[in-house]
Amino acid sequence: MDAAQALDFPERSHWDCLIVGTGVGGSLLGWSLARAGLRVLFVEKGQNHLTASDALRGGYAELALDTPRVPGAGDAALLRRAGRLAEPLDIQTPRGLRRSLPFIGSGAGGSSALYGMALERFFPCDFQPRAKHAGLDLPLPERWPFDYAELLPFYEEAEALFGLRGSPDPLRPDPVALAEPPGLSPASMELARHFSSRGLHPYHIPLGCRFEPGCRGCQGYLCARDCKRDAATVALAPALARHGAQLLDRCEVTRLETDGRRVSAVHARRNGQDLTLHADLVVLAAGALATPALLLASADARWPRGLANGSDAVGRHLMRHGTDLYAIRTKAAPQGLLKQIAFNDWYEPGNGNEMPLGTVQSFGQLPPASMLGASLLDDLAAGPFALATPLVRAALPLVRPVLRELAERRVVMASICEDLPLAGNRLRLHDGRPVLEYTLHAQDQKRVALMRQAMRELLTPFRTQFIAAAENPAMLAHVCGTCRAGSNPDDSVVDADNRCHELDNLYIVDASFFPSSGGTNPSLTIAANALRVAQRIQARPR
Numbered sequence: 001m002d003a004a005q006a007l008d009f010p011e012r013s014h015w016d017c018l019i020v021g022t023g024v025g026g027s028l029l030g031w032s033l034a035r036a037g038l039r040v041l042f043v044e045k046g047q048n049h050l051t052a053s054d055a056l057r058g059g060y061a062e063l064a065l066d067t068p069r070v071p072g073a074g075d076a077a078l079l080r081r082a083g084r085l086a087e088p089l090d091i092q093t094p095r096g097l098r099r100s101l102p103f104i105g106s107g108a109g110g111s112s113a114l115y116g117m118a119l120e121r122f123f124p125c126d127f128q129p130r131a132k133h134a135g136l137d138l139p140l141p142e143r144w145p146f147d148y149a150e151l152l153p154f155y156e157e158a159e160a161l162f163g164l165r166g167s168p169d170p171l172r173p174d175p176v177a178l179a180e181p182p183g184l185s186p187a188s189m190e191l192a193r194h195f196s197s198r199g200l201h202p203y204h205i206p207l208g209c210r211f212e213p214g215c216r217g218c219q220g221y222l223c224a225r226d227c228k229r230d231a232a233t234v235a236l237a238p239a240l241a242r243h244g245a246q247l248l249d250r251c252e253v254t255r256l257e258t259d260g261r262r263v264s265a266v267h268a269r270r271n272g273q274d275l276t277l278h279a280d281l282v283v284l285a286a287g288a289l290a291t292p293a294l295l296l297a298s299a300d301a302r303w304p305r306g307l308a309n310g311s312d313a314v315g316r317h318l319m320r321h322g323t324d325l326y327a328i329r330t331k332a333a334p335q336g337l338l339k340q341i342a343f344n345d346w347y348e349p350g351n352g353n354e355m356p357l358g359t360v361q362s363f364g365q366l367p368p369a370s371m372l373g374a375s376l377l378d379d380l381a382a383g384p385f386a387l388a389t390p391l392v393r394a395a396l397p398l399v400r401p402v403l404r405e406l407a408e409r410r411v412v413m414a415s416i417c418e419d420l421p422l423a424g425n426r427l428r429l430h431d432g433r434p435v436l437e438y439t440l441h442a443q444d445q446k447r448v449a450l451m452r453q454a455m456r457e458l459l460t461p462f463r464t465q466f467i468a469a470a471e472n473p474a475m476l477a478h479v480c481g482t483c484r485a486g487s488n489p490d491d492s493v494v495d496a497d498n499r500c501h502e503l504d505n506l507y508i509v510d511a512s513f514f515p516s517s518g519g520t521n522p523s524l525t526i527a528a529n530a531l532r533v534a535q536r537i538q539a540r541p542r
Contacts, residue, residue: 010248011276015041017537018266018279020253020294023110024231024523025509025530026285028158031235032534034243041246041279042236043268045286046107048249049083049222050232056082058224060367068370071101083107083114083222089289090430091473092437100474102289103220108249109232110287111477112523116219116339116364117207117228119162119524121155124148124173125348125356129421129516132348132356136443138420141515145487145496146532154528154535159206162229162527166206171344181340182211186332187411188340188362195343198458205342205361208234217338219364231527251275256282256298256307262505281505281537284483285530288318288512292427292482293434308500313493314483316426318438319517321478322417322448322470325363326455327410329463334411339364346454347519355443356418357451358519363412369403406465415451417470418519419444421481438473478522480511497536498529509533 016038019026026042034040049055056064061082062071071079076086085106090097105111125132127144152174165181181204184192192202208229209215215227226233239245251270256263266277284291292315298307306314342361346353366372406412425438440448448470456466469475486492489501494513500506509530511522518525 015039015279017281018277019283019285021110021286022108022236023285023287023510024112024526027231027235028527028530029283029509029534030245031239032531034239034245036538043251043253044249045252047080048108048247050108050237054081055222057222060221062371070375090433090435092435102476104476108236109230112230113222113232114220117209118205118339118521119164119208120206120520122518122525123347126518141486144515145485151528151532154531157531158524158527161234162208164206164208167204169203169344170201178206184340185335187330187334190330190332192341200343200345202341202343204340217364253294261503263503283507283509285510287510288479288482289427291508291510291512296429308493308502308506310502311490311492313491315428316423317421317481317484318425318427319419319421319481320476321517322419322444323475324415324470325467326413326459327406327465328459330411353450355447357447358417360413360415363414366407366412369407372403415455416520417447417451418517421516427482436473440471480514480517480522483508483512484515485513486515498533
């Protein structure tokens with residue numbers, strides 16, 4: 001059966017490797033295996049916007065709505081065209097369940113199709129969580145099952161694949177090969193000089209971007225100019241075009257079936273038709289929400305708590321980073337509001353801070369004022385002051401000029417704080433629906449408070465609008481940890497090779513495997529690890 005026939009009748013083929021999800025982990029792993037000669041099938045719930053004629057590019061899906069509002073269940077088709085998740089998530093709050101639509105990707109490239117393109121390594125200390133957070137009486141992992149040194153060559157390979165452009169971070173232990181970035185805007189230069197004057201070490205953050213003429217960064221929506229170097233353009237497209245891999249898009253995997261210690265069948269639904277797919281290896285890369293949800297949904301008599309869940313760790317130890325925004329009015333007029341500068345002076349303790357905090361980096365441009373207003377109303381309606389929503393809605397025309405200034409005139413910096421892997425923070429299923437439970441631990445609250453204090457002192461000379469988001473569990477751009485890796489099968493889901501402890505042919509390569517969240521963007525670590533796991537798989541006897 002040739003490739004075209006295999007895709008027309010996928011149930012009639014037996015694949016070497018079936019990969020659920022085409023985000024950073026799935027795409028890079030599949031590309032590497034296909035290039036090595038394996039027959040690879042990608043199964044993607046969203047659409048392949050690389051070839052879809054109706055893909056919505058160059059702007060937020062919200063701007064195509066009839067009125068400014070947060071998208072709802074009736075906007076699923078529009079969200080899918082925009083590469084966005086269209087299914088809401090229930091979030092446990094003190095007032096009960098809140099139904100929210102996470103702003104994460106679904107489609108070719110996963111969330112990387114929407115990301116701000118910041119691609120940074122974790123620091124060596126991130127791979128030893130217990131030592132990094134010394135003195136805490138919490139059950140933190142001693143270490144990741146592999147270290148920074150083992151991942152380093154794969155970091156370098158991933159950086160070359162994404163064609164990173166930026167300047168070196170002077171605080172990092174190893175050099176990073178980076179192409180020359182565009183010059184800093186006057187506003188970014190103003191902030192960088194100010195940070196340097198305070199003894200900090202700002203640098204031009206590495207971005208996976210071509211910077212074509214007119215580049216706007218395209219954060220939060222599909223790129224229309226082929227600037228963005230995401231998982232789809234870097235790995236998925238070459239795997240399909242040059243290495244014989246196949247893709248079933250708009251196909252939702254519903255359940256995994258096992259036969260002893262192996263996944264024997266992958267059940268899916270596409271265009272209203274049920275499919276049963278077969279492969280030697282099955283890889284989950286659907287993201288740190290969908291991957292544990294699929295394992296929990298695959299419970300049966302042998303796996304009553306969920307597939308590969310003998311440790312009861314599937315869905316637990318969920319992390320998402322505590323992120324706040326600072327909209328800064330600089331003397332210099334912003335130009336393009338691209339993500340440009342960052343510093344890591346507060347990443348580890350010892351530089352005036354008593355505990356590791358995280359990174360500070362340009363956020364990029366905020367969404368338009370109409371979206372900010374709609375989001376404000378939605379958050380208010382779900383919070384303890386819901387009764388004030390009609391008053392705020394009535395006052396919104398007066399507030400909109402302020403929101404417009406924030407979106408168009410301010411340079412926005414983001415502080416990203418590490419959060420700890422706690423078993424009580426988790427994703428579970430209730431009546432078949434995923435439910436997220438997440439609360440900042442007291443230590444994480446202290447970390448966020450210290451970061452806020454440091455940022456207030458740093459930005460004192462500037463007129464700054466603070467936008468608190470660290471406590472909001474609906475902010476899930478960096479969600480990770482729900483199927484963590486470890487050497488002990490009693491408290492982890494996958495081993496050092498990212499293979500499930502209890503199943504011989506099931507791997508997990510998205511951010512689910514993170515034993516700790518680090519304090520910076522996770523995408524490059526996902527990418528490097530996927531390349532590492534691909535090498536391990538190729539070394540296994542076939």
